[in-house]
Structures are given as structure tokens and as C-alpha cells.
Amino acid sequence: MLLIRNGTVLDGEGIRKKDILIDESGVIVRLEDSISSIENIEEIDVDKFVVAPSFVDMHTHLRVPGNEEAEDIESATTAAVLGGFTHLVAMPNTDPVIDSVSKVFDLKRRIQNSNAKCEIIISSAITCGRMGKELVDFRDLSQMGIMYFTDDGNGVDDPELFDFALALAQEYGVTVAQHLEFKEFRENKYFVNEGEVSSYLGMSGIKAVSEEAMLARDLAIAAHYNVHYHAMHVSTRRSVELIRIAKQAGINVTAEVTPHHLLLDEREVLKLDSTSFVNPPLRTEEDCLALRKGILDGTIDAIATDHAPHLNEVKDQPFISTAPGFIGLESAFRVSLSAICKTSKFGDVVPQGAESVVKAMSLNPAKILKISGKSEGGLGVGSVAEIVVLDMNSVSNLDASSFSSKSRNTPFDGMELRGKVVHTIRKGKLVVKNGILQS
Amino acid sequence: MTEKVAQVTARDVLKFGDDFLTIDEVGRSGLEDIVEFAESFVGDSSKYASALSGKIVATMFFEGSTRTRLSFELAAKQLGSNVLSFFESTSSVKKGESFKDTAKTVEAFGVDCLIVRHASIGASHQVARWVNIPVINAGDGCHAHPTQALIDVLTIRDSLRSRGKDISFEGIKVGILGDVRNSRVARSSAKALSLLGAQVVGIAPALWTPDKRSIETLGFSSFTSDLDSELEGLDFLILLRIQNERLQNKRMQSINEYIKNFSMTGSRLDRLNPEAFIMHPGPMNRGVEISSQLADSKKSLILNQVSYGIPARMAVLLKVLSEVGN
Numbered sequence: 001m002l003l004i005r006n007g008t009v010l011d012g013e014g015i016r017k018k019d020i021l022i023d024e025s026g027v028i029v030r031l032e033d034s035i036s037s038i039e040n041i042e043e044i045d046v047d048k049f050v051v052a053p054s055f056v057d058m059h060t061h062l063r064v065p066g067n068e069e070a071e072d073i074e075s076a077t078t079a080a081v082l083g084g085f086t087h088l089v090a091m092p093n094t095d096p097v098i099d100s101v102s103k104v105f106d107l108k109r110r111i112q113n114s115n116a117k118c119e120i121i122i123s124s125a126i127t128c129g130r131m132g133k134e135l136v137d138f139r140d141l142s143q144m145g146i147m148y149f150t151d152d153g154n155g156v157d158d159p160e161l162f163d164f165a166l167a168l169a170q171e172y173g174v175t176v177a178q179h180l181e182f183k184e185f186r187e188n189k190y191f192v193n194e195g196e197v198s199s200y201l202g203m204s205g206i207k208a209v210s211e212e213a214m215l216a217r218d219l220a221i222a223a224h225y226n227v228h229y230h231a232m233h234v235s236t237r238r239s240v241e242l243i244r245i246a247k248q249a250g251i252n253v254t255a256e257v258t259p260h261h262l263l264l265d266e267r268e269v270l271k272l273d274s275t276s277f278v279n280p281p282l283r284t285e286e287d288c289l290a291l292r293k294g295i296l297d298g299t300i301d302a303i304a305t306d307h308a309p310h311l312n313e314v315k316d317q318p319f320i321s322t323a324p325g326f327i328g329l330e331s332a333f334r335v336s337l338s339a340i341c342k343t344s345k346f347g348d349v350v351p352q353g354a355e356s357v358v359k360a361m362s363l364n365p366a367k368i369l370k371i372s373g374k375s376e377g378g379l380g381v382g383s384v385a386e387i388v389v390l391d392m393n394s395v396s397n398l399d400a401s402s403f404s405s406k407s408r409n410t411p412f413d414g415m416e417l418r419g420k421v422v423h424t425i426r427k428g429k430l431v432v433k434n435g436i437l438q439s
Numbered sequence: 440m441t442e443k444v445a446q447v448t449a450r451d452v453l454k455f456g457d458d459f460l461t462i463d464e465v466g467r468s469g470l471e472d473i474v475e476f477a478e479s480f481v482g483d484s485s486k487y488a489s490a491l492s493g494k495i496v497a498t499m500f501f502e503g504s505t506r507t508r509l510s511f512e513l514a515a516k517q518l519g520s521n522v523l524s525f526f527e528s529t530s531s532v533k534k535g536e537s538f539k540d541t542a543k544t545v546e547a548f549g550v551d552c553l554i555v556r557h558a559s560i561g562a563s564h565q566v567a568r569w570v571n572i573p574v575i576n577a578g579d580g581c582h583a584h585p586t587q588a589l590i591d592v593l594t595i596r597d598s599l600r601s602r603g604k605d606i607s608f609e610g611i612k613v614g615i616l617g618d619v620r621n622s623r624v625a626r627s628s629a630k631a632l633s634l635l636g637a638q639v640v641g642i643a644p645a646l647w648t649p650d651k652r653s654i655e656t657l658g659f660s661s662f663t664s665d666l667d668s669e670l671e672g673l674d675f676l677i678l679l680r681i682q683n684e685r686l687q688n689k690r691m692q693s694i695n696e697y698i699k700n701f702s703m704t705g706s707r708l709d710r711l712n713p714e715a716f717i718m719h720p721g722p723m724n725r726g727v728e729i730s731s732q733l734a735d736s737k738k739s740l741i742l743n744q745v746s747y748g749i750p751a752r753m754a755v756l757l758k759v760l761s762e763v764g765n
């Protein structure tokens with residue numbers, strides 16, 4: 001049992017000061033203004049901290065199977081709980097690709113036999129091998145419980161094939177999530193935004209329109225179905241605008257943004273450092289501002305890490321052949337909060353800003369993924385205690401050397417960031433206490 | 440200069456132990472300092488014949504360019520340095536060994552300076568971060584080729600001086616013609632010439648033009664795809680080598696399309712300002728970007744550029760590897 005004292009509860013049901021009592025089975029049994037101490041029960045005082053539903057990452061590259069040197073189940077899930085996450089969606093672009101019942105079965109078994117610290121939600125590719133040629137077996141996979149389909153790393157270029165994918169998604173009630181990029185726009189390009197900075201450096205970059213054109217096409221197709229379509233890691237202001245319009249038009253679309261696209265822009269690339277290359281690339285300052293606004297006004301539903309671990313030897317290659325992407329689980333909250341609060345320049349947290357980050361990192365993804373026990377949202381009596389306790393005010397420099405991820409590819413090392421994940425509670429148990437993993 | 444790219448600010452004059460990676464980093468004073476130093480020994484460099492004796496200069500070329508490599512190696516040898524040549528085409532870089540490993544390995548041979556040529560942008564910046572010895576950029580993708588810019592500055596100053604003109608670049612108009620978008624020579628030379636006061640006009644097919652917002656930062660005063668209307672007003676015209684693989688793709692349909700509008704051949708020669716001179720970093724594609732007649736004419740400074748290659752590189756080597764140039 002666990003008693004959480006004096007926390008400011010922020011769960012979409014209004015901000016309020018409450019004490020929370022969690023019972024032996026991990027369920028919240030009391031939520032009251034003040035609960036008096038009970039003998040032999042662990043108590044944590046979280047005065048000055050925010051108590052929120054734990055985070056859910058819609059976009060983690062687990063690297064299992066196939067690249068366990070860069071990350072494995074234990075290291076990824078440890079990084080996740082340290083970052084305040086209790087659930088993550090594992091991307092299917094592994095080696096081999098997760099695109100069949102047997103591959104899902106193998107991964108499930110590996111997760112069961114692992115020392116996973118959080119829930120792993122398995123997703124499947126849309127097309128076999130993510131090759132964009134033939135669709136996976138939506139029927140069998142959905143019957144096995146797979147609800148999330150994406151060719152992440154690649155977009156589905158062929159419009160007819162994508163139309164068929166949405167028809168099947170409608171039939172089986174599953175979500176199709178698109179990595180928005182036409183492959184023709186990527187050929188022989190650096191993972192930088194095509195624009196002023198890339199041109200200055202002589203790099204051919206990836207145009208914003210590569211994302212926007214696919215998003216517009218997808219929305220046009222989705223309008224013909226009663227289907228949930230999810231736009232992954234949107235990175236441009238016009239993408240935000242397209243999603244806003246589509247939502248107004250009644251299309252069942254949700255969207256995510258990464259923490260790094262909220263905080264950084266294309267000028268990072270001027271450092272000519274390997275930790276500036278990511279796909280989609282870091283865009284312009286105007287894009288960055290529009291993405292923050294999208295989080296604040298709810299046009300963008302979720303913040304998802306796109307946690308993409310790479311070994312140093314991959315990052316220590318020439319930029320034209322570098323592997324794009326950053327690790328993100330352990331920095332996501334701090335980076336996102338810093339970005340959203342940037343308007344106030346590390347002054348007081350805008351309450352709306354803090355609430356938007358919590359919504360985008362926990363409530364909304366839980367709802368989108370229909371996570372049982374979590375999708376209902378609030379920290380109500382009777383719900384399983386999956387909680388994160390957050391310090392919204394402390395400011396400190398990020399130290400990547402302390403990360404639990406096996407990889408170190410982050411552009412945020414040493415950066416001054418706001419916020420801190422203090423405790424993570426999974427199924428009623430403190431798995432992270434004062435920022436330290438509990439055994 | 441836009442605020443965005445203005446972050447890349449000039450560091451200082453080139454000094455002992457420094458890297459030489461871009462023109463932007465040395466800025467106007469650094470550029471003038473190197474150029475004047477090179478001019479101080481052009482024609483007779485015998486007093487520096489053993490300035491680098493006992494040193495080892497390594498050329499690390501991951502992209503074929505015999506003339507640039509030979510020019511650097513000759514420059515090093517004329518200063519008494521030993522030379523180590525390392526050539527590896529990027530495709531053959533061994534699996535498992537990273538680019539960093541390769542750079543660290545060459546450094547561990549005990550060399551004093553690395554001269555790096557690579558098809559990937561920023562490669563010499565990467566190497567400079569990994570090793571503790573000076574790194575000289577001999578060309579990184581479409582980004583920078585700073586010693587070529589020194590050569591162009593030296594060539595233009597020589598041309599002005601030999602005609603009894605002021606060697607200041609104020610009031611001089613230079614055209615840079617070709618695939619500017621994909622040219623490291625264009626980037627470095629435009630920057631150097633504009634820093635010294637020249638007006639630099641980019642001339643290129645529309646799809647070979649850099650992003651509009653970057654033009655000024657790159658050192659260009661304007662861009663045009665109308666070569667014919669520029670010919671009369673230019674004092675110097677730098678032609679870029681046209682890469683064959685760029686002549687038939689989505690951006691350019693055929694070689695004839697380029698020749699028709701952008702080649703310095705035929706009647707265009709007559710329209711060129713009689714006082715103007717032509718330059719080319721080499722190697723030339725005769726009949727594509729330049730006619731043989733023009734290349735071999737008195738209007739061509741191409742051989743002067745070649746002859747300035749060695750003093751330009753000697754000046755850089757002396758600056759970063761010894762105290763004599765400082």
C-alpha cells in the first residue's frame with residue numbers, strides 16, 4: 001500500500017490538491033483532501049509536485065528483435081519508467097520486421113521472458129517487410145490483439161495500397177499510423193530541412209512538402225472511411241493546419257509531435273554534429289512555434305518520443321550515411337515542458353502549458369490507444385494506480401551519461417531544461433522513486 | 440545576413456594549431472592575412488624550404504581528386520614536410536570500422552596535420568572534432584573548398600595588379616556560373632570574394648539555384664538564370680565544372696539544354712565585356728561549360744589558378760603548422 005500526500009492532481013478533471021491511497025492490489029482506493037496516516041504504510045510527500053496519470057509513449061523504437069546492441073527490452077523499459085512512462089508502443093521496423101502473426105508471437109514471448117519494467121504494446125507493419133508492395137494480414141493480426149499498424153521509417157507511397165489499408169482498418173477496427181514521407185523526396189538527401197540552412201551548407205534536404213503532400217492525400221482517403229488515422233511525428237506548420245481543418249471536417253484523425261520538434265529547429269544543423277540529423281528533420285523556427293501552438297490548442301493530440309537508439313559507431317559515420325534519430329524516453333518530459341513553457345522564458349509555468357504537456361503525454365495517448373484502465377483518463381477511485389509525479393519548476397542541465405538507455409544519441413546532453421520526473425508508479429508500485437529505479 | 444545563419448561567425452586569423460575548414464570561420468581579416476602571406480613568397484619560397492622539416496602531413500582523400508591531392512602534397516614537400524597519402528573510396532570503407540576509427544588511426548601514425556577530402560558535407564568538421572592535430576578541408580561535398588577560394592582571390596588580385604589596377608575588390612563584379620546549388624567552389628569563392636568587397640552574381644538554371652533565403656548569407660548579391668544579360672557587366676566570370684551525372688536527371692533534362700543557355704561557347708564570347716577574364720577550378724569539360732577557344736585564349740586565367748594552387752596551400756600549411764606564418 002502507498003499513500004501519496006499533498007500532491008497537486010492534474011488529470012484532466014481539474015487541478016486540485018489531494019491525498020491518494022493505493023491498496024495492495026495497486027488500485028486507488030481513496031482520493032481525498034486529507035487522509036490521515038495509517039500505520040505501516042509507505043508515505044511519500046509530494047507537496048509542490050504534480051500528480052498525473054503516467055505517460056504513454058506512442059512511438060518507441062525498441063530495437064528488438066535485431067539490434068539489441070543499441071537497445072534491448074530491459075534498457076528501453078528502464079529508460080521509459082525513468083522518463084515517467086508505464087506504456088510504450090514498439091515500432092515494427094525491426095529486423096525482422098513485425099509483419100505477421102508469427103513475428104508478433106515471437107516478440108510477445110521475448111517480452112514475457114524479459115525483465116520489462118513497463119507495458120509494451122506491439123504494433124505491426126502495414127505492408128510486408130515495410131516494402132510498400134503488399135498488405136499484411138490485418139484480419140489475423142487484429143484477431144491476435146494488434147490494434148496499431150504503421151510502416152514507420154517509411155511512408156506508404158502507393159495511394160491505392162493505402163486506400164486498401166484504410167478499408168481493412170475500418171473492417172477490423174484498428175488504427176493506421178502513417179510516417180509521412182514520400183520516398184522520392186528522400187533519395188540522396190541529408191536528414192535536414194530543405195531550406196535556408198541546408199542551402200547555406202550545400203546539403204540537399206527533405207522538403208516540408210514531402211510530409212504535407214502525403215498528409216493531405218491520406219486525409220482525403222480517410223474522409224471516405226469510418227476509420228482512425230494517426231499522423232506520426234508531424235513537423236511542419238502546414239501539417240498542423242491540415243490536421244486542424246481535417247478535425248473540423250469530422251475526419252477521425254489524431255496526430256503526434258516529438259519533443260525535439262517542439263524545442264529545436266533547423267539551426268541545430270549548423271553545428272555539423274551527428275546529433276542534429278533526424279527524420280523528419282528539424283524544421284524552421286516558424287514550424288516549431290506552430291507545433292507548440294498545436295499542443296496548446298489541442299490540434300496535436302500527443303507528444304511521442306520517436307525514441308531511436310543508435311550505437312556510437314553508427315553516428316560516427318559521415319553525415320550523408322548517418323542513421324537519423326535521437327533517444328527520447330528519458331528526456332521527453334523535460335524537453336517538452338521546456339518547449340511549451342518557452343513563451344515564458346523559464347519563468348513561472350503557464351498552468352495551461354503544464355496541463356497541455358500532461359494531456360499530450362498521458363491522457364490523450366492512452367485514449368488513442370484505448371489502453372484499458374487508462375483510457376478513461378482521471379485518477380479516480382477504483383482505477384489502477386499508474387501515476388507519475390512531476391516537478392514542474394526545477395531547472396537543471398541534462399546529463400546523458402546518467403541515462404539507462406544503451407545509446408547516447410541525444411542533442412540535449414548538457415542542455416538546461418525545465419522539469420523533472422520524480423516518481424513513477426506502475427500498478428500501484430513505486431518503480432522510480434526520487435528519480436532512481438527501484439529494484 | 441539573416442539572423443539564422445549569422446551564428447556562424449568569423450573566429451579570427453588563422454594561427455598555429457588551428458583547423459582551416461571554411462572561409463566563414465576566418466572572416467575578412469583572416470582571409471586577407473593568408474592571401475598577403477602567400478603573396479609574400481610567390482615566385483620564391485626557398486626561405487621556407489625546411490620550415491616544416493620533420494613534420495608529417497597526411498592527405499586523407501575519400502573522394503578521387505588527383506589534382507587537389509597532388510597540389511597539397513607538393514606544397515607540403517616544398518616546405519620540407521613528409522607526406523603520407525591515404526586514399527579510400529567511400530564505398531570501400533570497411534564494415535564495422537567507423538569514419539571516426541579511420542581518422543583516429545591515421546592520427547595515431549604520428550602525423551602533424553590531416554588534409555581531408557570527402558563527398559559528405561561536414562566530414563572535415565567531424566574529423567577536426569575527433570583528432571588533436573590541425574585539419575584542413577580539401578573539399579566536403581557541396582559545402583566548402585576554402586583553399587580553392589584562396590586560389591581565386593590570389594588569381595584575381597594578380598590579374599588586377601598586372602594591369603596596374605587597384606587590388607581592392609570594391610567595385611569589381613564577379614559572376615559564378617553553373618550548378619551553384621551543388622558547388623563547394625561556388626560557396627567558398629562567393630564568400631571569400633564578397634568578404635573582400637566584390638559584388639558576386641550567381642548565374643544558374645532555376646533548379647540549380649540555392650534557396651533564395653540563403654543567397655545573401657552565401658555571399659551572392661543576386662541570382663539570375665539569364666546569362667546573356669550579365670555578360671557585358673562582369674569583370675570576372677568563374678565557370679563551375681558541370682558534373683555529368685547532374686546533366687540528366689529531374690533537374691536538368693539534357694546536356695543540350697544546358698549548353699544552349701549556359702555554356703560559354705560560340706557567340707557568347709563576343710558579348711563578354713572585352714576587359715573580362717574567365718576562370719575555372721578545373722578539370723574542364725571542354726565543349727560543355729566552356730569552349731576550347733575560350734579556355735586557351737588570353738581571356739583565360741585558368742593556368743594562373745593552377746599555379747596559385749601551391750602557394751595558397753603552402754600559406755595555409757605554414758600558418759597552422761609553424762610560427763613563421765604568424
Ligand SMILES: [Zn+2]
Pocket residue numbers: 152153154179232233279280
Ligand atoms: Zn517515423
